[in-house]
Amino acid sequence: MDKLLYGVAYYDEYMPYDRLNEDIRMMKEAGINVVRIAESTWSTHEPQNGVFDFSSVDRVLDAMHEAGIHVIVGTPTYAIPTWMVKEHPDVLAVTAAGPGKYGARQIMDITHPVYLFHAERIIRKLIERVSKHPAVIGYQTDNETKHYGTAGPNVQLRFVKYMRDTYETLDRVNELFGLDYWSNRINSWEDFPSVVGTINGSLGAEFAKFQRGLVNGFLAWQVGLVNEYKQPGQFVTQNFDFEWRGYSFGVQPSVNHFEAAVPFDIAGVDIYHPSQDELTGIEISFGGDMTRSLKGSNYLVLETQAQAFPHWTPYPGQLRLQAFSHVASGADMVAYWHWHSIHNSFETYWKGLLSHDFLPNPVYNEAGTIGRDFARLSDELVHLRKQNDVAVMVSNEALTALEWFKLPDGKLYNDVVRWLYDELYKMNIGCDFITPACEKLDDYKVVIVPALYAVPDATLERLNAFVEQGGHAVYSFKSGFADERIKVRTSQQPGIIGQACGVGYSLFIDPKNVGLKGAGLTAAPGTVTSWMELLTPLTDEVEVLAHYDHPQWGEYAAITRNRYGKGTATYIGCLTDGASAHEVLKGTVQEAGLWGEDQQVSFPIIVKHGVNQQGAQLRYYFNYSAEPVSFVYPHAAGQELLDGCSINQGEQLTLAPWGVQIIKAG
Amino acid sequence: MDKLLYGVAYYDEYMPYDRLNEDIRMMKEAGINVVRIAESTWSTHEPQNGVFDFSSVDRVLDAMHEAGIHVIVGTPTYAIPTWMVKEHPDVLAVTAAGPGKYGARQIMDITHPVYLFHAERIIRKLIERVSKHPAVIGYQTDNETKHYGTAGPNVQLRFVKYMRDTYETLDRVNELFGLDYWSNRINSWEDFPSVVGTINGSLGAEFAKFQRGLVNGFLAWQVGLVNEYKQPGQFVTQNFDFEWRGYSFGVQPSVNHFEAAVPFDIAGVDIYHPSQDELTGIEISFGGDMTRSLKGSNYLVLETQAQAFPHWTPYPGQLRLQAFSHVASGADMVAYWHWHSIHNSFETYWKGLLSHDFLPNPVYNEAGTIGRDFARLSDELVHLRKQNDVAVMVSNEALTALEWFKLPDGKLYNDVVRWLYDELYKMNIGCDFITPACEKLDDYKVVIVPALYAVPDATLERLNAFVEQGGHAVYSFKSGFADERIKVRTSQQPGIIGQACGVGYSLFIDPKNVGLKGAGLTAAPGTVTSWMELLTPLTDEVEVLAHYDHPQWGEYAAITRNRYGKGTATYIGCLTDGASAHEVLKGTVQEAGLWGEDQQVSFPIIVKHGVNQQGAQLRYYFNYSAEPVSFVYPHAAGQELLDGCSINQGEQLTLAPWGVQIIKAG
Amino acid sequence: MDKLLYGVAYYDEYMPYDRLNEDIRMMKEAGINVVRIAESTWSTHEPQNGVFDFSSVDRVLDAMHEAGIHVIVGTPTYAIPTWMVKEHPDVLAVTAAGPGKYGARQIMDITHPVYLFHAERIIRKLIERVSKHPAVIGYQTDNETKHYGTAGPNVQLRFVKYMRDTYETLDRVNELFGLDYWSNRINSWEDFPSVVGTINGSLGAEFAKFQRGLVNGFLAWQVGLVNEYKQPGQFVTQNFDFEWRGYSFGVQPSVNHFEAAVPFDIAGVDIYHPSQDELTGIEISFGGDMTRSLKGSNYLVLETQAQAFPHWTPYPGQLRLQAFSHVASGADMVAYWHWHSIHNSFETYWKGLLSHDFLPNPVYNEAGTIGRDFARLSDELVHLRKQNDVAVMVSNEALTALEWFKLPDGKLYNDVVRWLYDELYKMNIGCDFITPACEKLDDYKVVIVPALYAVPDATLERLNAFVEQGGHAVYSFKSGFADERIKVRTSQQPGIIGQACGVGYSLFIDPKNVGLKGAGLTAAPGTVTSWMELLTPLTDEVEVLAHYDHPQWGEYAAITRNRYGKGTATYIGCLTDGASAHEVLKGTVQEAGLWGEDQQVSFPIIVKHGVNQQGAQLRYYFNYSAEPVSFVYPHAAGQELLDGCSINQGEQLTLAPWGVQIIKAG
Secondary structure, three states: OOOOEEEEEOOHHHOOOOOHHHHHHHHHHHOOOEEEEOOOOHHHHOOEOOEOOOHHHHHHHHHHHHHOOEEEEEOOOOOOOHHHHHHOHHHEOOEOOEOOOOOOOOOEOOOOHHHHHHHHHHHHHHHHHHOOOOOEEEEEOOOOOOOOOOOOHHHHHHHHHHHHHHHOOHHHHHHHOOOOHHHOOOOOHHHOOOHHHOOOHHHHHHHHHHHHHHHHHHHHHHHHHHHOOOOOOOEEEEEEOOEEOOOEEEOOOOOOHHHHOOOOOEEEEEEOOOOHHHOOOHHHHHHHHHHHHHHOOOEEEEEEOOOOOHHHOOOOOHHHHHHHHHHHOOEEEEEEOOOOOOOOOOOOOOOOOOOOOOOOOHHHHHHHHHHHHHHHHHHHHOOOEOOOOEEEEOOHHHHHHHHHOOOOOOOOHHHHHHHHHHHHHHOOOOEEEEOOOOOOHHHOOEEEEOOOOEOOHHHHHHHHHHHHOOOEEEEEOOOOOEOOOOOEOOOOEOHHHHHHHOEEEOOEEOOOOEEEEOOOOOEEEEEEOOOEEOEEEOOOOOEEEEEEEOOOOOOOEEEEEEEEOOEEEEEEOEOOOHHHHHHHHHHHHHHOOOOOHHHHOOOOEEEEEEEOOOOOEEEEEEEOOOOOEEEEOOOOOEEEOOOOOEEOOOOEEEEOOOOEEEEEEO | OOOOEEEEEOOHHHOOOOOHHHHHHHHHHHOOOEEEEOOOOHHHHOOEOOEOOOHHHHHHHHHHHHHOOEEEEEOOOOOOOHHHHHHOHHHEOOEOOEOOOOOOOOOEOOOOHHHHHHHHHHHHHHHHHHOOOOOEEEEEOOOOOOOOOOOOHHHHHHHHHHHHHHHOOHHHHHHHOOOOHHHOOOOOHHHOOOHHHOOOHHHHHHHHHHHHHHHHHHHHHHHHHHHOOOOOOOEEEEEEOOEEOOOEEEOOOOOOHHHHOOOOOEEEEEEOOOOHHHOOOHHHHHHHHHHHHHHOOOEEEEEEOOOOOHHHOOOOOHHHHHHHHHHHOOEEEEEEOOOOOOOOOOOOOOOOOOOOOOOOOHHHHHHHHHHHHHHHHHHHHOOOEOOOOEEEEOOHHHHHHHHHOOOOOOOOHHHHHHHHHHHHHHOOOOEEEEOOOOOOHHHOOEEEEOOOOEOOHHHHHHHHHHHHOOOEEEEEOOOOOEOOOOOEOOOOEOHHHHHHHOEEEOOEEOOOOEEEEOOOOOEEEEEEOOOEEOEEEOOOOOEEEEEEEOOOOOOOEEEEEEEEOOEEEEEEOEOOOHHHHHHHHHHHHHHOOOOOHHHHOOOOEEEEEEEOOOOOEEEEEEEOOOOOEEEEOOOOOEEEOOOOOEEOOOOEEEEOOOOEEEEEEO | OOOOEEEEEOOHHHOOOOOHHHHHHHHHHHOOOEEEEOOOOHHHHOOEOOEOOOHHHHHHHHHHHHHOOEEEEEOOOOOOOHHHHHHOHHHEOOEOOEOOOOOOOOOEOOOOHHHHHHHHHHHHHHHHHHOOOOOEEEEEOOOOOOOOOOOOHHHHHHHHHHHHHHHOOHHHHHHHOOOOHHHOOOOOHHHOOOHHHOOOHHHHHHHHHHHHHHHHHHHHHHHHHHHOOOOOOOEEEEEEOOEEOOOEEEOOOOOOHHHHOOOOOEEEEEEOOOOHHHOOOHHHHHHHHHHHHHHOOOEEEEEEOOOOOHHHOOOOOHHHHHHHHHHHOOEEEEEEOOOOOOOOOOOOOOOOOOOOOOOOOHHHHHHHHHHHHHHHHHHHHOOOEOOOOEEEEOOHHHHHHHHHOOOOOOOOHHHHHHHHHHHHHHOOOOEEEEOOOOOOHHHOOEEEEOOOOEOOHHHHHHHHHHHHOOOEEEEEOOOOOEOOOOOEOOOOEOHHHHHHHOEEEOOEEOOOOEEEEOOOOOEEEEEEOOOEEOEEEOOOOOEEEEEEEOOOOOOOEEEEEEEEOOEEEEEEOEOOOHHHHHHHHHHHHHHOOOOOHHHHOOOOEEEEEEEOOOOOEEEEEEEOOOOOEEEEOOOOOEEEOOOOOEEOOOOEEEEOOOOEEEEEEO
């Protein structure tokens, strides 16, 4: 689609009375130009095994088409009908918690042939029926797909075969996974115990990786089915989501987004975030950077919040701020979950653009201003191209490893990722995400590596080479510690990257009342919060940015930077407050020559930029605060797109509370 | 019985040695005139299937009769014998947590024919044996009966039939319960899944209501059996209890007390409450008002605390204060659980009047003063008639609904009920409880409606008519929100009552740092604690008692009052501190002309009044504090019954710490 | 062995590459002279049912022998192989949580014949093979053996037979265990329900005692097997451990150490404790006093921490302080768990002397100084004989009872034990542990009795006689309360000991804002933290050390002391802060004439003493703080063994931070 899409999820099936025409009238008024339908109503479309009823789909497609609203059709496979569970109770995933119970969505075994047979049939019936309808611009396979912890005997059987295919002999398995420990050794394939009870983190993590592989396979299979019907110009996407801590917090544990995204035409995502006084834009930026990185291209925000949850009802102006923030990260579509607010069942308080009363309300009214601006500025704003010099390397394997071996205060992988990512965001450093499999590190000048705990040698060697050739790497504590099967390296830590970093350590501590002291970096006791490695520089050339400030551990380095070849490698041996991380990242960014005009301002003033399809440079300025903020515009003159006025270099600009301006260069 | 009963639960079966005569001697000394026996010792009375031994019952009845102590006999069905579970393990209730385990009481499936067969036989054997004994004044069926979460396949089967009987077709069920959502639609009765795993709040709540219906049926069945043997003058009662949060906190979730009470001759209750510095009398008043309301008559306190728990050992004077507080609410009996303190098993620290040593102790000694006063003043105090102008409308359905859809900070229905009830109590406004089914609203001048979240249209229309005809209603937030199946109304909120209240809202918030501002009602940031609806008055006539004090939401009303017809309707859109609720309730009470002399004093001075059987007005004055308190007696002259002195109007009265005075008018 | 052993656990099987010779070289350098092997690698030694491979054992034994390092061989039975569980899934213990899952260690039913058959075979094969090897000095049976909650039908069957053997008739069972309560009465042996669900604390506790008996039987059976092969000079030991609250906190709930220790030649133990700023030495002293008391003799510290956990990495000097603290309590061996740090699976962060990199590190280097001092001073330090005048009486039965009947704030038995023990430690009063079965109370001058809740009459009568004959007893609240089946005594509390203590009480309270007031003992409100009994002296002679300081309870005594016969009995009716307990214990110690020169110093200066095998008095002085401390040496002149200098009476001595000195008298 060559225009900016502004949409909602729409469930005609959930409506308390027939509202289709009135809903469409209100959508048009708000500038909604796309709806997402059908992904959770299997039992409506197939009321009994083999009996199909797509009448609600047909009528929505026709009405939307008539109104000029596009439709994305979802395959309705992530929530299964009652009849299927009655016929075959074993379609429910058996997990570590035992057999499943019917009720929620996402409870089935995605490898079960009963499920796959029925899923294939409804997908073919539905997609064949809608694919040539002129309203349909694309498809979404399933929704927020994961493996749901499926671990029953059939999945275990597959896992054992996977282990044999991957490692060939049990002797290798026993050695690589350290199964001699506590008599876990397996000496015959028949003896392979269910991993549900395993205490071996290496084996448990391998099973988690295998489960993520099931998701890849399942999604690729769905894409293959849909592709058989897909018409020219239509796309297939997936609605990825993130680690959920009441909102979209970080890297998704159960899916390898980078691998799972491969068969799709375009990546999609849902992003939920705190709001009101807690609105920072970080999750919007994080989710956007991640999803854009999956295929190195623009993406669709298939779901984001309108009024949901109750405590996230946006302040006036925030809905606009959020919408343009998505676009500034490269989104070509912003869609709300959902149009109306569901009147009962489970998500009654995940409120849509409309409340349960279907009346216009302040949020809906503000959406109208977004819809009008999107329509007016679509050509300028769509397909924003972004190129970043900084990458953050993230890893499902490291994430799983740190679930097995948590930091002493229970902190997890994404806490470390967010600790560093948030500081990059606040200093207006744009970045991409990459994985340990990335072969193109040279596309970047700086690579940030949070807690890369479990990682193959090859990645670490590539990172050393990247630095040697002029790149700048920043590692946090625990990086390089273990191999890809979470077996701790036998070399001095931090293992292979110690070569570039020029530090080593043998001891580590759960800090209490520890601060930082150093030429340029001091911090009060308590600043080192959750982990500390007792670093020793290996050469005199290593720059110690900070030592620990503690009566017993003051001789050890906390943060170091080392010139290695043409680049630098920075090692942060402890979890600190944000301000200290900020100082370290700033130093590396400056080393890399990336400290520029956008760094003259910082959070709550956020700058995002890119190049539009006409080749013009766009700069988005956001005010993530309830107070007006001013700054001097440092770039060459341009035009503010939202109100059309001209902006001169050096002019003092003021952003309204929760305000946004978009300045086109030239 | 035409006298005040003062009693204890007595378990001859639990005694470590034969103490019957000594116990009776000590009871007589303390003025105990009734004991409650037999309700938890089935395995003693039926040691093997069909083998009966009522010798301990016989001997206690004979001895009590000889001593002039009455006896209430319980049916021993709430704790089942070991042999029954060995013979038929499936008598244990299957719940959402899975199959049951033997050990505790109240673990059986109250619908199971094996249980019912044995229960019927022991009831008939026991009641037939004792009914003509002159000591027996009445019966208690079972004890604290509930459904114990029974939800096994047999119960599910009944539920499906109940749904078909109630709603006739699945199309109606699917529509009314919103089952299209997440593919929960049921298209054939055979497909009806167990509701144990449901995520559909409407369906889950309907099942909870069905389970409460099982309790009604079970109790009515027991009453029917007992009635076959009941002699003239004898009564049948039930020991109801409340939501338990370590003590009797609020409306019982698992039983509809109003429905369940119908077949009984008189309502009974157990009431436990904090003590020592935390003794406020609120639970005594709450439980009394509720139980008196069940049948609009006097009631029995079948259990209340003596020394239990250890941390509730009463301060000197508190046991007296408590006993007279029960009577002041309309109790005709106050009985302790229990006489002695059990020497082992589970409730060792639920201490009785006597400690484990059976020696006189300060609590027992204080009980003696109560027993003597009860005996002396019985004719004056028994059968107190109370008539209140204020009613609080409570609802099991709203309670269940708010368990499914909790307030953001986890607060539940009873938190809202108690927030308002406690303020009425503290300002000495006597009240009754009514349910949404109540057709006689005109009996009252004020109706308080806390969080009536799930409620039929008809109730709300009756409430509007009540106001129109001159009544005064006070609604809290979330009232009128959803229908009786927790389907949110599609009209603007607060739905039907919006007509009388003159307000509407579409948005609601989880408040942070929100206060109240208004002509008569201001409150600091943080006063609005857990929920806020952004109210807009629908007409200029609506009086806004307070707006929200918040930078973003200050334009919205928080609390409003509206004249509608001859009455007023007050709407409180948020959960506040008690002081703010106090102000709002006070205003309504004044509007209703109910602000009188008893409101000149307030907590810790509590006044309760009623008319005794001779037609004289009695006023109880309680001091719920550790300091002496004084006040001017505003009523016509009378006599203080406890010490017999005369009281003049305008006289300064002083209540001792934890003291009580009872003044009879005239 | 007639020398001090300094050791590590060593797992050749877990090594990532062949390091045996290098490890031995590094051990020798650090003075390691013993290793512990084989106790958790059954699946390596028996890779398939009946196929044996002891090659790793053989090669380690040979290499160690060549290096002059002794070996303790463990029976590998506490972690079972995968093939056994595949062949017989029911070897996994069925517990209250249901059937087990394979994965962890210590998951089997220790009564299951399948397990016992295989365990016996591997024990015989292994011990027969190694017993004559010259490296082998002894054996460890299993490891940290417990019953693992085994409670399946077979165990239940045994329990029923145990009950019949013990109590003969159900009438007695029903009476002694109070089963009439809540209809738990059992009237036929066939009806005996599984105790897994019981709510009867008496029955539950009896089952816990029965389960502890299973451990006794299992260990005795293993010792019997090993003894068939044991050679002259070899020993059999067991690795006991303690209640685990993240470290070795207190009395072990699942094993009666005193009974289980009987068949062993020497007691062994593992002790883990907080470190760094939280290092106090209390757990070392507690674990040492307990283990030494088991057989009244020296003991082996089979496991203690080197670097583990991460947050326990010792400060410089602490490893030495710890090692000599063990020896000062009577340990003849100090061994670390473990040599290296395991590279994966579960205990990756239980770090050994070496980190994962196998390089020398500060902790390893400090171990070398210990090894050298141990070797040099072995003759002086080994076999320290200790004789104490103070005993602490501890009881598994009281512990279990207080798990059933917790203190109001959730505190447990060991909180009470530690509350008193810790104060004894801090005032340098050495003590032994005894059990209620102890017949030799006259060996002591003072007996401390914390919370002896469930106890037979005979013990209490022995304690009364002990006092009468001149002993001094200190009881805490809840002592003497119930009989050995947790049936509360029917006499006035504190039951039988009330005679010696001269106090009685009927009421008890959960204190709020309660302090202490008295001639010699006052304490601020809040000092009484978790329990208070309202004590009344029975005679005027009873000395009230403190009354409660509270508006309502001030008339009651809190702490009393009574002369009874030739001794005194002190009763502490409440849980207090440490300072108040200190004052009370100090008073009793002074009464007993035990307040001496070692009491001139107190924590953080700790003194331990004993007599070495040459009959010389040794005094260990420890500084458990990060600051240097000084004191006047009050004893006759002697020699400091670590640096060889002479010490004069009255000389000012200074201990370095975390320092130790050992002074030999004469």
